[in-house]
Amino acid sequence: MAAQTPIAFIGGGNMAASLIGGLVDAGWRPDQLVVAEPDADRRADLTARYQVRTTADNAEATREAATVVLAVKPQVMETVALDLGPVLREARPLVISVAAGIPLAKLGAWLGMESPLVRVMPNTPALVGAGISALCADAEASAEHRDTAQAVMQAAGEVVWVAKEEHMDIVTAVSGSGPAYFFLILEALEEAAVAEGLDRETARTLAVHTAGGAAALARETGDPSPVLKSRVTSPGGTTARGLEALERGGLRTALMDAVAAAARRSRELGS
Ligand SMILES: NC(=O)C1=CN([C@@H]2O[C@H](COP(=O)(O)OP(=O)(O)OC[C@H]3O[C@@H](n4cnc5c(N)ncnc54)[C@H](OP(=O)(O)O)[C@@H]3O)[C@@H](O)[C@H]2O)C=CC1
Numbered sequence: 001m002a003a004q005t006p007i008a009f010i011g012g013g014n015m016a017a018s019l020i021g022g023l024v025d026a027g028w029r030p031d032q033l034v035v036a037e038p039d040a041d042r043r044a045d046l047t048a049r050y051q052v053r054t055t056a057d058n059a060e061a062t063r064e065a066a067t068v069v070l071a072v073k074p075q076v077m078e079t080v081a082l083d084l085g086p087v088l089r090e091a092r093p094l095v096i097s098v099a100a101g102i103p104l105a106k107l108g109a110w111l112g113m114e115s116p117l118v119r120v121m122p123n124t125p126a127l128v129g130a131g132i133s134a135l136c137a138d139a140e141a142s143a144e145h146r147d148t149a150q151a152v153m154q155a156a157g158e159v160v161w162v163a164k165e166e167h168m169d170i171v172t173a174v175s176g177s178g179p180a181y182f183f184l185i186l187e188a189l190e191e192a193a194v195a196e197g198l199d200r201e202t203a204r205t206l207a208v209h210t211a212g213g214a215a216a217l218a219r220e221t222g223d224p225s226p227v228l229k230s231r232v233t234s235p236g237g238t239t240a241r242g243l244e245a246l247e248r249g250g251l252r253t254a255l256m257d258a259v260a261a262a263a264r265r266s267r268e269l270g271s
């Protein structure tokens with residue numbers, strides 16, 4: 001049967017919704033997307049927000065698709081993949097998994113097919129076209145499959161290819177989970193400003209624009225982080241005192257621990 005719906009999402013949770021929002025914003029027509037999701041409220045919400053078609057039936061969504069994005073939790077991936085295997089083996093769409101930790105070989109064994117499979121680690125800024133996705137594919141994936149996966153993910157932001165699949169656990173800990181680290185910093189900065197006497201709206205505006213501005217400066221100049229940091233830090237000034245307090249408080253070590261812990265969890269999810 002000819003593929004009528006280019007992309008089916010299996011699982012319509014937070015990550016799928018972020019990708020769908022990014023794709024629709026980037027010009028994908030809602031009728032090119034279908035979402036299989038067990039929760040009726042969630043299905044209604046996705047249709048209301050993005051006008052995409054939804055179904056509770058994973059196999060039905062899969063049969064129509066040229067590309068299938070597996071966006072369920074790693075803990076339910078085995079069940080979902082074992083169920084969908086026969087349909088996927090017959091329809092032969094490109095399968096993209098966004099699940100943390102699950103290696104391609106394991107997914108392939110559950111599905112009963114080795115290829116075409118692409119493993120992707122996206123992040124939620126995909127919703128506003130500002131995501132970054134790391135991709136890796138097995139040796140069997142053709143250039144066409146890689147190009148298709150890249151085109152889908154590029155609609156939601158930047159992409160990087162990762163040569164060694166084992167590095168996907170580190171990617172997950174840095175850019176997959178990373179938005180949450182920055183949101184924690186934003187939350188703390190906002191609270192601190194309010195505690196010092198600023199109104200909340202002004203505090204939030206300052207915190208969000210400062211984070212966005214710092215990221216834009218790093219991206220557009222390409223200058224190393226220590227150099228950018230030193231340009232903010234006037235000798236004997238305010239920033240030096242602030243940075244001293246952050247180092248004393250262990251922010252650097254805490255971030256290193258966070259990435260190590262998240263990468264460890266990714267490996268656990270895949271074992
Ligand atoms: N959130 C993020 O920032 C990122 C997440 N990911 C990956 O994306 C995947 C989804 O994560 P996330 O969106 O956060 O999780 P969510 O729980 O928000 O989404 C998963 C969705 O899948 C649904 N679901 C459960 N069982 C099935 C099933 N058998 N068939 C179809 N759908 C099902 C869930 O429904 P119900 O709630 O009713 O169980 C839920 O709506 C994970 O593998 C995660 O590792 C990757 C990168 C970033």
Ligand SMILES: O=C(O)[C@@H]1CCC=N1
Nearest residue numbers: 099100172176177178
């Ligand atoms: O928290 C998680 O497990 C997922 C993977 C990366 C971001 N969210």
